[in-house]
Amino acid sequence: MSLLRAATVAVLVANFFLSTSGWADVLITDVIGKPGLVSKPPLAILNEVVNGSLVEAPAGLQFTAIDLVTGKEYLASGPGQFRIASAGVLSLTTGTVKVRSVADGSLPDVRIATGKLSRASMTMRTLLVKLPMYPSNTAIPDTTPTLRWAHMAGASSYRVTVSDDTNRAIWQRNTTEAQLALIPDSGLRLGNQYTWKVEPLNQTGDPVSNATSAGFFVVAEDAARVLAAIKPEPDASFSAWVLYAAQLQQAGATDDAQTIWQALARERPGDVNLKKLVK
Structure with a gap:
């Protein structure tokens, strides 16, 4: 290899995941293949790859990339060489590329620390993960969350109160369950902050212990529109769930993102990358 070619390859690898504009061109949301199959340069879930990058994929390896500018998803299958370009992911040799739209227009960039990649396919099964108090x-x-909390000793029912950022109660209900769904007319508004509290009550309706409380805010309108557009169905692809969790995390919806990261990590217990995202 000539010194010029060696220098060119070194620059390509060094800049593969960097963007001088601060905006990634594509987000890698899945890599599937038998153990030992590795692309060149190696791809990992949540890598951000810039235009002009070349990827060499062996036979039996697939990777999925989301173009954050156009909202299109590209499923590339080796063997072959692929170029990341403004027109999307292009096959330069024998590889194939399937394209579909996942969003109508651009998606927010993401910045999430990741680790090594484990390659396996999956289908999302169960998302519900118990949290001490959700959201916290x-x-x-969106404006219709299901509030959840842990059962409290001695409680026959619970009084749930939601207040705005001036501490004015805007919604209150009683329930015998340890969860309560807010309805569209509950008063929540996009972009606003709220607090909520749960009071455990006995059979006569008197408090049996102090209330527990937490705060949350509803994402802004732009983020809510993106999240609603890309929210996957329960049996959606691994790529779809990675993209949705990454966008949730970027929007500050860390509880919802964490629920999905935990479910993904259970599906791929050997994935160091996902383990790092689970708290």
Whole structure:
């Protein structure tokens, strides 16, 4: 290899995941293949790849890339060489590329620390992960969340109160369950902050202990529109769930993102990348 070619390859690898504009061109949301199959340069979930990058994929390896500018998803299958370009992911040799739209227009860039990649396919099965109190110090993606909390000793029912950022109660209900769904007329508005509290009550309706409370905010209108557009169905692809979780995290909806990261990590227990995202 000539010194010029060696220098060119070194620059390509060094700049593969960097963008001088601060905006990634594509986000890698899945890599599937038998153990030992590695693309060149190696791809990992949540890598951000810039235009002009070349990817060599062996036979039996696939990678999925989301173009954050156009909202299109590209499923590239080796063997072959692929170029990341403004027109999307292009096959330069024998590889194939399937394209579909996942959003109508651009998606927010993401910045999430990742680790190594484990390659396996999956289908999302179950998303519900118990949290002590949800939502708590996080954003929520829409105005109709289901509030959840742990059962409290001695409680026959619970009084749930939601207040705005002036501490004015805007919504209150009683329930015998440890969760309560807010309805469209509950008073939540996009971009606003709220607090909520749960009071455990006995059979006569008197408090049996102190209330527990938490705060949250609803994402802004632009983020809510993106999240609603890309929200996957329960049996959606691994790529779709990675993209949705990444956008939730970017919008500040860390509780919802964490629920999905945990479910993904259970599906791929050997994935160091996902383990780093689970708290």
